[in-house]
């Protein structure tokens with residue numbers, strides 16, 4: 488492989504400045520560029536070179552609007568000239584295995600599931616990066632897994648195929664202020680995991696989330712609704728009396744902390760414990776927890 492440090496510096500510099508894009512121009516993505524980007528993606532590493540995924544390319548405005556609704560009404564999906572739906576796909580391998588008298592248990596295996604998800608994300612991320620190098624912005628959407636059956640119907644997915652991740656693509660209309668990340672030394676550890684004090688961890692996240700907090704609405708009804716939702720999430724982790732104290736404190740302050748919003752309202756702690764996603768996967772014949780419960 489030839490070394491070209493200038494080209495590498497250029498590419499890596501762009502990668503270090505990537506960001507999610509949620510505002511797209513109407514300009515279409517030229518088919519030949521999209522092809523190159525996708526071809527880079529499907530050459531990504533996969534466990535055992537099994538390639539257990541498929542990618543649906545959605546260019547229709549009307550269907551992208553439907554996708555947007557399916558994914559929790561996120562408007563940028565409807566505006567994106569291209570949406571890619573990354574599907575975990577055991578269908579092709581199951582057919583081929585049976586045609587050749589090979590055993591097949593991938594759809595009932597936690598290990599195969601996690602490897603397949605790794606594979607799918609490796610491909611998605613290669614595509615995200617390749618697109619960015621061509622000046623195309625994108626944003627991942629994870630909420631498609633909340634509606635696996637509807638998306639499966641929309642795309643005529645056979646059993647053993649399930650949509651797991653979406654990537655909206657388009658030329659950026661505007662870029663946002665880059666999201667702050669944890670400092671390098673809070674993520675990359677040399678040789679072994681360090682003894683991180685609570686203080687160091689809190690300082691690192693305080694710096695990441697500086698100035699971010701959610702002001703509670705002044706409208707009493709809306710305020711109560713939000714606090715009730717927050718309390719429902721808190722109950723997953725703290726005894727009732729403590730939840731009441733936390734709520735009272737928030738009410739008095741008039742805001743909640745960013746990490747309280749993240750796990751209390753956004754990645755709602757109680758909703759993250761429900762089996763909806765597993766049920767959606769089961770409808771497609773995929774059982775990542777098969778056999779695990781009895782053990």
Ligand SMILES: Cc1cc2nc3c(=O)[nH]c(=O)nc-3n(C[C@H](O)[C@H](O)[C@H](O)COP(=O)(O)O)c2cc1C
Nearest residue numbers: 505506507508509561626627628629630652665666
């Ligand atoms: C698996 C995954 C799912 C995501 N889902 C959504 C989503 O549903 N909606 C959204 O606006 N952004 C989504 N994002 C984008 C993140 O919000 C974004 O990457 C994060 O805030 C960091 O910002 P940056 O990408 O600009 O650095 C997702 C990212 C990943 C990796």
